[in-house]
Amino acid sequence: MRMAFLTVYWRDMIRFTRFRALLFSSLLQPALWLAFFGVAMSSNFDQLTSTVPVPEGVFSVEYLTFMAAGVIAMTTLFTSLFGGISILFDKNWGLMREMMASPIPRTAIMVGISLSGMTKSFIQVTIIMVFGLFIGVTFFEGYSALQVAFAILGILLFVGIFSLGFLFLSSTISMRMESPEGLQGVITLLTLPLFFVSNALYPISAFPPFLQALSVLNPLTYLVTGIRYFAIGSDFFAIGTRYSYTTADILISFAALALFTTAMYVIAWQTFRKAVVT
Incomplete structure (x- = not known):
């Protein structure tokens, strides 16, 4: 029973690979977003900021590279928030009732599905990073092989902890919803503010004060910061703004x-513990 979550994990991963349309769309969507939106926006932003002087001793980063970190974060957010939809399908098909009536702990269901969603995020992040290198993204510029390996592990660590938090949130919402349409509505309501009130596409220093305050409370802001620190560096210049991160900033x-993530786990645990599926 201690490893029951692995059964739930493998079941969800098998379902993910068998739904070919879902598999290919979830893998190709972030690459297409980066290819079309990223390249188009990069040419515009680079032209607009070409006259801004770069501080001495700081290397300049093109907008495509700057935005690629935001696309990784955006993809992780979307994948994680939609990860709980499998719980809703199981509820509607009657499978969740059987699982919750079985001897396995209810937390095993929650953890297994969340780990499956985290694995999907890792796959998509890897695809974005590899594809980005082919279209001009300059991640890991000047890094040694050991530094690249360490940077990738750092990115996956940030993606993993962020993904788990939103997967727990998605699981909580799914256990309280009755229809996929309702879940999609709630997710859409959450994703747009989280994405645009962050540093994924542009510096938050240009935000009005109240949006700057909201961005500080936005988990996506911290994910993007971590990704840029490991993928680009601790001190760089992009779209007219200098970015400088210390080790303390990354630890914070x-x-x-x-x-x-801890708060979301507690909420999800309480929800699963009290849930009644008929």
Whole structure:
């Protein structure tokens, strides 16, 4: 029973690979977003900021590279929030009732599905990073092979902790919803503010004060910070703004994500513990 979550995990991964349309769309969508939106926006932003002087001793980063970190974060957010929809399908098909009536702990269901969603996020992040290198994204510029390996592990660590937090949130919402349409409506309501009130596409220093305050509370902001630190560097210049991160900044970002994930786990645990599926 201690490893029951692995059964739930493998079941969800098998379902993911068997739905070919879902598999290919979820893998190709982030690459297409980066290819079309990223390249188009990059040419515009690079032209607009070409006259801004670069501080001495700081290397400049094209907008495509700057935005690629945001696309990784955006994809992780979308994948994680939609990860709980499998719980809703199981509820509607009567499978969740059988699983919750079985001897396995209810937390095993929640953890297994969440780990499956995290694995999907890892796959998509890997695809974005590899594809980005082919279209001009300059991640890991000047890194040694060991530094690249360490940077990739750092990115996956941030993606993993962020993904788990939103997967727990998605599982909580799914257990309280009765229809996929309702779940999609709630997810859409959450994703747009989270994405645009963050540093995924542009610097938050240009935000009005109240949006800057909201961005500080936004977990996506901390994920993007971590990705840029590991993929681009601790000190760079992009779209007219200098970005400088210290080790303390990254530790604070990770701690904020860990706190968010812990809170979401407690809420999801309470929801699963009290849930009644008929």
